[in-house]
Amino acid sequence: MAYNYNNYPYQPMPYGQPQQQPMQIQNGGFVSVRSEMEARNYPVGFGNSITFKDETAPYVYTKTMGFSQLDRPVFEKYKLVKENAQEPILEEKNTEADNSAIESIKGEIGQIWKEIEALKKEAHDESGV
DSSP: OOBOTTSOBOOOOOTTOOOOOOOOOEEEEEEEESSHHHHHHSOOOTTEEEEEEESSSSEEEEEEOOSSTTOOOEEEEEEOOOOOOOOOOOOOOOHHHHHHHHHHHHHHHHHHHHHHHHHHHHHHHHHTO
16 A cells, blocks of 8 residues: 555545536525625625525525536525414314214214124024924
């Protein structure tokens, strides 16, 4: 194994297998601007994306630049809409309706059991045992 001048093992790269990682757009965070024109004119480096908050209007802009010098920047505009947070409304349970439904089901189950017992008795009587 060969050593370089720092006495670290030197591992040559195999030929024909470039070690390329997929390129990803980097987010440059938020920048405060006074107008849309200022955001449009803001310089963005290759492979970067910046989000702008307009101080004078309810808008947010994003400007994204691709990796090639031939790419044009992509500019997007979003309108901010304020929503009031509302507490969830808890529904009151109708216990009377629940209890009557339970009683109705219990009655139906009782009727089913009576029919089962009658069928058992009829089957028992027919077999003569």
